[in-house]
Amino acid sequence: xxxxxxxxxxxxxxxxxxxxxxxxxxxxxxxxxxxxxxxxxxxxxxxxxxxxxxxxxxxxxxxxxxxxxxxxxxxxxxxxxxxxxxxxxxxxxxxxxxxxxxxx
Amino acid sequence: xxxxxxxxxxxxxxxxxxxxxxxxxxxxxxxxxxxxxxxxxxxxxxxxxxxxxxxxxxxxxxxxxxxxxxxxxxxxxxxxxxxxxxxxxxxxxxxxxxxxxxxxxxxxxxxxxxxxxxxxxxxxxxxxxxxxxxxxxxxxxxxxxxxxxxxxxxxxxxxxxxxxxxxxxxxxxxxxxxxxxxxxxxxxxxxxxxxxxxxxxxxxxxxxxxxxxxxxxxxxxxxxxxxxxxxxxxxxxxxxxxxxxxxxxxxxxxxxxxxxxxxxxxxxxxxxxxxxxxxxxxxxxxxxxxxxxxxxxxxxxxxxxxxxxxxxxxxxxxxxxxxxxxxxxxxxxxxxxxxxxxxxxxxxxxxxxxxxxxxxxxxxxxxxxxxxxxxxxxxxxxxxxxxxxxxxxxxxxxxxxxxxxxxxxxxxxxxxxxxxxxxxxxxxxxxxxxxxxxxxxxxxxxxxxxxxxxxxxxxxxxxxxxxxxxxxxxxxxxxxxxxxxxxxxxxxxxxxxxxxxxxxxxxxxxxxxxxxxxx
Numbered sequence: 082x083x084x085x086x087x088x089x090x091x092x093x094x095x096x097x098x099x100x101x102x103x104x105x106x107x108x109x110x111x112x113x114x115x116x117x118x119x120x121x122x123x124x125x126x127x128x129x130x131x132x133x134x135x136x137x138x139x140x141x142x143x144x145x146x147x148x149x150x151x152x153x154x155x156x157x158x159x160x161x162x163x164x165x166x167x168x169x170x171x172x173x174x175x176x177x178x179x180x181x182x183x184x185x
Numbered sequence: 186x187x188x189x190x191x192x193x194x195x196x197x198x199x200x201x202x203x204x205x206x207x208x209x210x211x212x213x214x215x216x217x218x219x220x221x222x223x224x225x226x227x228x229x230x231x232x233x234x235x236x237x238x239x240x241x242x243x244x245x246x247x248x249x250x251x252x253x254x255x256x257x258x259x260x261x262x263x264x265x266x267x268x269x270x271x272x273x274x275x276x277x278x279x280x281x282x283x284x285x286x287x288x289x290x291x292x293x294x295x296x297x298x299x300x301x302x303x304x305x306x307x308x309x310x311x312x313x314x315x316x317x318x319x320x321x322x323x324x325x326x327x328x329x330x331x332x333x334x335x336x337x338x339x340x341x342x343x344x345x346x347x348x349x350x351x352x353x354x355x356x357x358x359x360x361x362x363x364x365x366x367x368x369x370x371x372x373x374x375x376x377x378x379x380x381x382x383x384x385x386x387x388x389x390x391x392x393x394x395x396x397x398x399x400x401x402x403x404x405x406x407x408x409x410x411x412x413x414x415x416x417x418x419x420x421x422x423x424x425x426x427x428x429x430x431x432x433x434x435x436x437x438x439x440x441x442x443x444x445x446x447x448x449x450x451x452x453x454x455x456x457x458x459x460x461x462x463x464x465x466x467x468x469x470x471x472x473x474x475x476x477x478x479x480x481x482x483x484x485x486x487x488x489x490x491x492x493x494x495x496x497x498x499x500x501x502x503x504x505x506x507x508x509x510x511x512x513x514x515x516x517x518x519x520x521x522x523x524x525x526x527x528x529x530x531x532x533x534x535x536x537x538x539x540x541x542x543x544x545x546x547x548x549x550x551x552x553x554x555x556x557x558x559x560x561x562x563x564x565x566x567x568x569x570x571x572x573x574x575x576x577x578x579x580x581x582x583x584x585x586x587x588x589x590x591x592x593x594x595x596x597x598x599x600x601x602x603x604x605x606x607x608x609x610x611x612x613x614x615x616x617x618x619x620x621x622x623x624x625x626x627x628x629x630x631x632x633x634x635x636x637x638x639x640x641x642x643x644x645x646x647x648x649x650x651x652x653x654x655x656x657x658x659x660x661x662x663x664x665x666x667x668x669x670x671x672x673x674x675x676x677x678x679x680x681x682x683x684x685x686x687x688x689x690x691x692x693x694x695x696x697x698x699x700x701x702x703x704x
Binding site for chain 1 (some may be wrong): 265269395399413416426465475689694697
């Protein structure tokens with residue numbers, strides 16, 4: 082593969098296919114990031130400012146604080162799994178772009 | 186304690202064999218710095234987990250939970266969720282656009298010399314602080330566990346330092362990676378075993394276990410107190426407790442994705458897809474481990490008891506003492522050996538990322554403007570740097586002594602990573618208008634503010650310190666972002682903007698990315 086010129090990169094950047102890749106990535110990554118940050122910081126905020134509420138027992142000896150903390154693990158794994166599924170689509174687009182680019 | 190010594194020697198022998206094997210296979214820069222980019226997803230997942238689960242996790246968090254209950258468990262949560270930032274934002278673009286170090290991605294469209302010099306300074310700062318904390322921890326642990334076999338603090342620190350230099354100098358990234366993998370497997374196995382023993386102690390009844398956790402007794406200032414360890418607030422108390430928790434959370438969530446020794450791992454895999462899958466593997470392993478800190482920490486609180494731990498080596502000995510209570514001397518020795526292995530592997534990982542950054546960023550690209558004067562020079566410089574970094578860390582750890590308060594050093598590493606490294610990585614990848622002045626100012630301001638605030642925080646100055654929080658993240662992270670943003674707006678650098686499209690295409694498609702070595 083010959084070295085790509087600066088103008089080549091600019092041309093690829095404006096192609097519909099590349100713009101579609103960026104759009105699809107953003108459509109997953111931005112909401113997922115916002116969600117996990119809000120979900121995660123809800124924990125220290127609630128635990129820090131409303132310890133009474135969070136200490137309420139809901140499941141035998143387990144209180145809201147502990148169950149919420151435990152749910153963070155499930156949340157992180159779920160988002161990771163969803164991302165891997167979504168990324169299969171990104172990979173296909175990226176591979177096509179890569180093939181096009183290497184043919185330049 | 187000769188069983189502990191024997192098990193530890195077993196681990197050392199195995200890792201030295203790995204180093205010898207790696208040294209024979211290793212030739213050239215890609216092989217030395219990036220293990221030939223031929224590590225696969227599960228291997229790299231284990232290696233990332235191994236690099237990440239330091240003594241601070243295994244001994245530190247178990248102890249924090251054993252002493253502070255729920256508030257200690259809050260650490261565990263942040264340590265895993267932080268990997269979502271790595272997965273969603275950093276790992277793949279880094280692999281696609283970089284070569285050996287974090288600074289590669291920054292240097293793409295910015296003026297490489299000032300940016301690499303600052304990034305290298307920040308990498309060396311993070312790694313050195315983190316490493317000294319680990320070495321002091323190792324020394325203190327060894328002198329406690331092996332006090333009968335005549336190994337004192339100084340000997341232990343020198344031993345750990347010498348081993349880590351051998352791994353890195355002779356085995357490079359390939360040996361370091363496999364040492365991490367072995368250690369991660371041992372650590373997870375030890376933790377599962379210990380958790381099962383805790384559950385068995387309560388007749389495999391979760392209800393029984395958690396009931397006991399709600400009713401923990403210990404002495405405070407000579408008076409017996411009873412606490413529900415599932416309730417928050419034992420460590421983080423008003424007026425600043427909540428802010429400290431949020432600040433810690435910020436440093437973890439944003440700092441992990443800026444830790445140089447984690448980031449370099451993504452250069453050891455063949456492509457971005459493998460980098461992604463390795464983060465997922467790492468999340469499965471790290472998550473499993475941190476969920477189990479529940480059993481380690483609460484188990485130590487209920488079965489061993491805070492009073493006994495305090496009288497027998499203190500908070501960091503919670504997990505080993507729990508092992509002793511449940512499995513006798515042999516299991517105690519095994520868990521102690523796992524703790525040594527953990528520390529040893531982490532310091533090796535830190536050393537290779539520090540020496541790679543010095544050799545690649547500072548020596549080749551800043552001093553010699555991107556030209557290797559003779560073949561193999563970069564690797565040679567990295568090897569020398571590894572020796573220097575090792576010797577300096579040994580000296581500082583010995584000077585600080587076994588009783589040094591090292592918790593703040595690890596906190597500092599995360600805070601510097603979050604305040605200095607992450608803002609410039611993100612802005613460089615996502616903001617067209619970002620430029621060299623912005624990167625240099627962001628790195629400098631993030632570095633200075635996080636170090637400055639730590640120096641006036643309670644962990645250095647004690648109660649009544651001028652800055653009330655243990656973790657500076659909530660202030661220093663915005664400072665890092667703001668400095669990078671404002672300095673970019675105040676200057677104009679059209680060449681950085683013109684090269685943004687190239688970085689964008691490279692980062693998102695992998696076009697032109699570094700390939701794996703054939704072999």
